[in-house]
Structure formats: structure tokens, C-alpha cells
Amino acid sequence: MxxxxxxxxxxxxxxxxxxxxxxxxxxxxxxxxxxxxxxWHGRGLPAWADxxxxxxxxxxxxxxxxxxxGMALAAPTILAHGPDSMRERFLLPTLTGDxxxxxxxxxxxxxxxxxxxxxxxxxxxxxxxxxxxxVWNTSAHHADLGILVARTDWDVPxxxxxxxFVIPMKQDGVLVRPLRQMNGHSSFNxxxxxxxxxxxxxxxGSIGDGWAAALTTLAHExxxxxxxxxxxxxxxxxxxxxxxxEADRHFATYSWYPQRAGRVDLLAGQIxxxxxxxxxRARQAVAGVTTKQRVAGWTADRARAARALGRxxxxxxxxxxxxxxDIARDAARAHSRLGGAEGMLRGGDGxxxxxxxxxxxxxxxxxxxxxxxxxxxxxLGEKSLGLPREPSIDKDLPFNKTARNG
Ligand SMILES: Cc1cc2nc3c(=O)[nH]c(=O)nc-3n(C[C@H](O)[C@H](O)[C@H](O)COP(=O)(O)OP(=O)(O)OC[C@H]3O[C@@H](n4cnc5c(N)ncnc54)[C@H](O)[C@@H]3O)c2cc1C
Numbered sequence: 494m495x496x497x498x499x500x501x502x503x504x505x506x507x508x509x510x511x512x513x514x515x516x517x518x519x520x521x522x523x524x525x526x527x528x529x530x531x532x533w534h535g536r537g538l539p540a541w542a543d544x545x546x547x548x549x550x551x552x553x554x555x556x557x558x559x560x561x562x563g564m565a566l567a568a569p570t571i572l573a574h575g576p577d578s579m580r581e582r583f584l585l586p587t588l589t590g591d592x593x594x595x596x597x598x599x600x601x602x603x604x605x606x607x608x609x610x611x612x613x614x615x616x617x618x619x620x621x622x623x624x625x626x627x628v629w630n631t632s633a634h635h636a637d638l639g640i641l642v643a644r645t646d647w648d649v650p651x652x653x654x655x656x657x658f659v660i661p662m663k664q665d666g667v668l669v670r671p672l673r674q675m676n677g678h679s680s681f682n683x684x685x686x687x688x689x690x691x692x693x694x695x696x697x698g699s700i701g702d703g704w705a706a707a708l709t710t711l712a713h714e715x716x717x718x719x720x721x722x723x724x725x726x727x728x729x730x731x732x733x734x735x736x737x738x739e740a741d742r743h744f745a746t747y748s749w750y751p752q753r754a755g756r757v758d759l760l761a762g763q764i765x766x767x768x769x770x771x772x773x774r775a776r777q778a779v780a781g782v783t784t785k786q787r788v789a790g791w792t793a794d795r796a797r798a799a800r801a802l803g804r805x806x807x808x809x810x811x812x813x814x815x816x817x818x819d820i821a822r823d824a825a826r827a828h829s830r831l832g833g834a835e836g837m838l839r840g841g842d843g844x845x846x847x848x849x850x851x852x853x854x855x856x857x858x859x860x861x862x863x864x865x866x867x868x869x870x871x872x873l874g875e876k877s878l879g880l881p882r883e884p885s886i887d888k889d890l891p892f893n894k895t896a897r898n899g
Contacts, residue, residue, distance in 0.1 A: 569710075583659060646892075651895065680747065715813070752851045835849075
């Protein structure tokens with residue numbers, strides 16, 4: 494496979510093409526998404542092929558598919574649930590980066606209890622009319638499209654009245670308001686829908702079956718974690734230049750994500766810089782979190798191996814996500830111990846140009862985004878350990894008969 498993809502890149506990679514033109518070539522060859530079916534721009538190869546091929550594309554200095562919630566969340570959900578008309582419409586422009594995406598799931602009254610959401614879509618002739626509010630929607634301020642879960646039936650129990658849509662973000666009925674976070678960044682938004690419109694057939698899966706599609710998205714979200722920035726080196730060429738601009742734009746939103754993961758990589762340098770390498774408590778703190786990170790790396794390897802065997806994302810996703818929260822918190826504690834009061838100073842006055850202070854106010858996000866720690870524990874308890882389900886008083890009641898959010 495490596496030699497096949499190398500040979501194809503030798504013949505076709507041309508840094509002077511427009512980025513879109515290059516990605517269309519890549520998609521037509523099936524090497525852009527090798528694990529997707531041949532009918533849908535892939536090669537029908539096992540899931541492990543994606544990593545192998547991405548490695549070869551990187552080694553050739555070429556540009557691969559775009560990173561972001563399009564390829565990570567929307568595409569796998571549309572691939573899994575269809576229908577074909579949606580695969581036809583959205584998979585190729587997602588793979589080429591022609592459209593960008595955001596995730597419109599959480600609401601002020603529905604986060605962990607996502608199925609309790611109340612944004613409503615009503616069919617009116619050939620269009621769905623959407624009203625309601627979402628919140629914490631990363632990148633909604635520059636996305637073209639959103640994956641939206643909305644209530645289409647209030648007379649059935651909450652999990653059964655949901656539908657999963659694709660909604661165009663750039664329309665009059667959609668108002669996006671950025672939120673300012675305590676670390677000073679502004680990567681997510683409130684999104685208000687006032688008679689927003691969706692074409693009748695822009696439904697993923699089927700009407701009323703949105704919960705199944707949402708679970709697919711959430712499983713992929715747990716598995717993906719932090720996305721790495723592709724390195725395009727210093728070479729010139731139109732495709733590379735445009736890919737750098739695309740990556741700059743995308744990663745501007747995520748510049749604090751390494752800090753939210755705790756920056757374990759900085760601890761060894763910090764313990765030396767602070768002359769604390771012989772302090773047993775400082776050593777213990779750094780060694781402890783470094784050990785946890787190694788172990789989590791092996792869990793991630795196990796998840797990758799499971800994926801390579803073609804298994805759907807499973808318990809490893811929740812275990813890995815919990816480990817990331819735990820490591821982030823331990824790393825923040827270790828940074829506090831090493832940095833002392835200086836660690837609290839922001840900007841140029843602070844330790845490592847304020848990076849330590851940014852770590853301390855960013856790590857709480859790690860245990861919330863993509864499902865909180867408590868929710869991961871519930872998933873593991875119920876789905877993996879077979880413990881009794883959490884008591885629920887509203888699971889079987891029609892949604893319009895349940896008490897909601899006060
Ligand atoms: C960095 C970041 C990026 C995000 N990006 C997006 C995005 O792009 N799109 C999007 O739709 N959302 C996004 N979110 C929102 C995220 O999915 C929600 O914040 C998360 O699901 C928690 O929901 P909530 O904030 O409403 O908290 P709540 O659900 O109100 O939880 C409050 C507390 O109660 C606990 N709790 C709740 N239910 C239970 C239970 N059954 N058992 C035990 N404890 C419980 C929780 O663990 C938590 O500690 C993002 C969040 C963050 C932090």
C-alpha cells in the first residue's frame with residue numbers, strides 16, 4: 494500500500510495546483526480517505542489504512558484532507574447513516590475542504606442530557622423551519638454548515654423525537670454570537686435560530702432517528718481528542734500556501750488546546766529551569782503525571798489497534814477521554830508547584846510568556862468538552878461494566894409531559 498500511494502503521489506502531487514484542484518484529484522484517486530467505500534471517494538480499505546496513507550502523504554510533502562469537525566464528525570456520521578443523497582451532496586466538498594463545519598448539539602438547558610434539547614424544527618412545505626438556541630458551538634463563527642440535532646416531535650419520549658440535520662450557517666435566520674472564555678480566547682459561540690431554513694431532505698439518517706446519528710458523532714468525538722496541525726515545511730507552491738492559510742485559520746480557534754491538555758511536555762524543562770530537580774515532591778509530581786501520560790498513550794495505541802481491526806469506537810474512547818482530563822489536572826498541579834506565584838501571571842510577565850497561566854485556566858475545559866468526566870463514567874459503568882442504568886424519570890414519557898430545565 495505504501496508503494497502504491499508513493500507511486501501515485503510521484504505521478505500526481507503538484508504543489509502549484511490550487512488547493513481545491515489538488516484535493517479533488519486526491520479524492521478522485523481514493524487516497525484522500527482510503528477507508529471510505531470506493532463508491533464514496535475512498536478505496537474500501539481497512540481503517541488502519543488512513544494513518545498509513547496520511548504518513549505517506551506527509552512524507553511526500555504533499556497536502557492531505559482538511560482537519561476539523563467536517564472530516565472528524567460530520568463525514569463519518571453521514572457515511573454511517575446516509576442516505577445516499579446526503580453522502581452525494583456533502584462527502585466530497587468535506588473531503589476537499591470546500592466547506593467547513595461546526596457542531597450544533599448543546600443548548601443552555603441540554604448538555605449532558607443532550608436528548609432533552611428543545612430547539613425545534615417544523616416542516617413547512619419544502620423546508621424545515623428551525624427555532625431555538627444552541628451554545629458552546631466551536632467554530633460556528635466561521636463555519637459554512639452545521640450538524641444540528643433538533644426536536645421534530647414533542648409527543649414521543651425524548652430520545653425518539655429528534656432529527657439530525659445539516660443546516661447552512663450563512664443565512665438570515667442564524668445569529669452567531671462569540672463567547673469570551675476565562676483564558677481570554679473566544680473559540681465558541683451562542684447560536685440563535687429564528688425561522689432558520691433547511692431544505693426538506695437535508696436529514697441525516699431518517700426523521701425521528703436523530704439520536705442514533707448523534708451517538709455516532711459523539712463516539713467519534715471521544716475518539717478524536719486533540720487534532721494535530723499538519724506540518725507543511727517551508728516549501729512554496731500554491732497548494733501549500735493555501736493549505737497554510739487554511740490551517741492558520743482553523744488552528745487560530747484551537748491555539749489554547751495544547752494548554753487545555755496540561756502541557757506535560759513542558760514539565761521536565763520547567764523542573765530544571767526552576768532548579769527543583771532534586772526536590773523529591775517536585776520530582777514526584779512530574780514523574781507521576783509523566784507516567785500517567787505514557788500509560789494513556791498505550792490505551793490510545795490499543796484504541797488504534799481496535800480501529801485497525803475495523804471495530805467501532807468503544808470503551809477505549811471513554812477511558813482515553815477520562816485519562817486526558819486526569820492528566821490535564823495533574824499537569825496543572827505540577828505546573829503550579831514548579832511555577833509558584835509567577836505561574837499566575839498572564840502574558841509576557843508570566844512564566845514561559847504566560848503559557849503556564851493559560852494552562853491553569855484552560856484545563857477545566859478538558860473534562861467538559863465532548864462529554865464530561867461524570868458522563869464518561871456513566872457510559873463505562875452502564876455499557877462496559879453492565880452496572881444498573883442511572884435512574885430516569887422521563888425516559889419513557891412523551892417529551893411535552895416532562896419537567897424541563899425549571
Ligand atoms: C472547549 C469546549 C468545546 C465545546 N464545543 C462544543 C461544540 O462545538 N458543539 C456543541 O454542541 N457543544 C460543545 N461543547 C459543549 C459540551 O458538549 C457541553 O459543555 C458538555 O456536554 C456538558 O454540558 P453542560 O455544559 O450543559 O453541563 P451540564 O450537563 O449542565 O453538567 C453540569 C455538571 O453536572 C454533571 N452531570 C450532569 N449530568 C450528570 C449525570 N447524569 N450524572 C453525573 N453527573 C452529571 C456534569 O458532569 C457537570 O459536572 C463544548 C464544550 C467545551 C468546554
